[in-house]
Amino acid sequence: MRRSVFIAGLATLTLGTLGFGTGQKSYVASAQEKMSTMEVKIDNFSFGPATLTVPVGATVTWTNRDDIPHTVVSTDDSKTFKSKVLDTDEKFSFTFSKVGTYPYFCSIHPKMTGKVIVQ
Amino acid sequence: MHPFDIKTVVLAKHAQHVVLIHFPIALFIIGVLFDFLAQWKKQRLLAAAAYYNLLVAAIATIPVVVTGILAWQWELEGQKLKGILLMHLVMGCLSSVLICVVWLIHMRTRSKQAEFLPGYRLPIEAVAVVIVALTGHLGGFLSGVNGPG
Numbered sequence: 001m002r003r004s005v006f007i008a009g010l011a012t013l014t015l016g017t018l019g020f021g022t023g024q025k026s027y028v029a030s031a032q033e034k035m036s037t038m039e040v041k042i043d044n045f046s047f048g049p050a051t052l053t054v055p056v057g058a059t060v061t062w063t064n065r066d067d068i069p070h071t072v073v074s075t076d077d078s079k080t081f082k083s084k085v086l087d088t089d090e091k092f093s094f095t096f097s098k099v100g101t102y103p104y105f106c107s108i109h110p111k112m113t114g115k116v117i118v119q
Numbered sequence: 120m121h122p123f124d125i126k127t128v129v130l131a132k133h134a135q136h137v138v139l140i141h142f143p144i145a146l147f148i149i150g151v152l153f154d155f156l157a158q159w160k161k162q163r164l165l166a167a168a169a170y171y172n173l174l175v176a177a178i179a180t181i182p183v184v185v186t187g188i189l190a191w192q193w194e195l196e197g198q199k200l201k202g203i204l205l206m207h208l209v210m211g212c213l214s215s216v217l218i219c220v221v222w223l224i225h226m227r228t229r230s231k232q233a234e235f236l237p238g239y240r241l242p243i244e245a246v247a248v249v250i251v252a253l254t255g256h257l258g259g260f261l262s263g264v265n266g267p268g
C-alpha cells in the first residue's frame with residue numbers, strides 16, 4: 001500500500017514536472033514570438049507596423065531603415081517618450097510600463113504617425 | 120492645439136519653414152536672371168526688376184531662417200546636428216548670407232547713384248544660385264517631397 005502510494009506520488013510528480021516543463025516551453029516560445037514583433041521599422045517615410053499592440057512591460061525598438069533622419073516623439077498629453085534624431089540604422093527603445101494608447105509622430109515629418117497600444 | 124499659439128503656428132503640423140522657403144528661392148533666381156539680362160541687354164528697366172526681386176528675396180530669407188532655427192530649437196530641442204540636417208543648416212545659412220550680399224552690392228550701387236554695377240557681382244550671383252539650389256535640394260530630400268504622401 002505504502003509502496004503504491006509512493007509510486008503514484010512519484011508518477012504525479014513526474015507528470016507534473018513534465019507538464020510544467022512543456023507549459024513553460026510554450027510560454028517562452030510565445031514570448032519570443034512577441035519579442036520579434038516588438039520592433040517598429042522606419043522606412044520610406046512611414047512607421048511599420050503603424051499600430052503595434054504589446055503587453056505591459058514590453059520594450060519597443062524603432063529602427064531607422066530610411067536614408068533620411070527621423071524622430072520618434074509621443075503625442076500623448078504627458079509626452080511619454082522622445083527620441084533624438086535617428087540617422088540611418090540608428091535605434092531608439094522605450095519600455096512601456098503602463099496600459100494605454102500611445103500615439104506618436106516624427107517631428108521632422110509630422111505626416112508620419114504611429115501608435116503603440118499597451119494592454 | 121491652439122491656432123494662435125506661436126509654437127503651433129510656426130511648427131506643429133504646419134511646418135511653415137518648408138512653405139516660406141519657396142519665396143526667397145524663386146525671387147532670388149528670378150532677380151539674378153533679370154540682372155544677367157540687364158547686363159546683356161543694357162536695359163535699366165531689367166536692372167530695376169533685378170533690384171526689386173533681390174530686395175524682396177533678401178527680406179524673405181528672414182522668416183525662413185527664423186522658422187528653420189526655431190524648428191531646430193523646438194522640435195529637435197537644439198540637439199547637435201549631423202549628416203544631412205547639419206549640411207542643410209550650414210548651406211542654408213550660407214545661402215542667406217549670399218542672397219543678402221548680392222542685394223547689398225546692388226543697394227550700394229544704387230545709393231551711390233553709380234552708373235554701373237561692379238562686374239564681380241555676376242560670378243557671386245552664379246555661385247549663390249548654385250548654393251541656393253543645393254540647399255533646396257537637401258531640404259527637399261529631408262522633407263520627403265519625393266516620398267509618399
Ligand SMILES: [Cu+2]
Binds near residue numbers: 106
Ligand atoms: Cu521623419
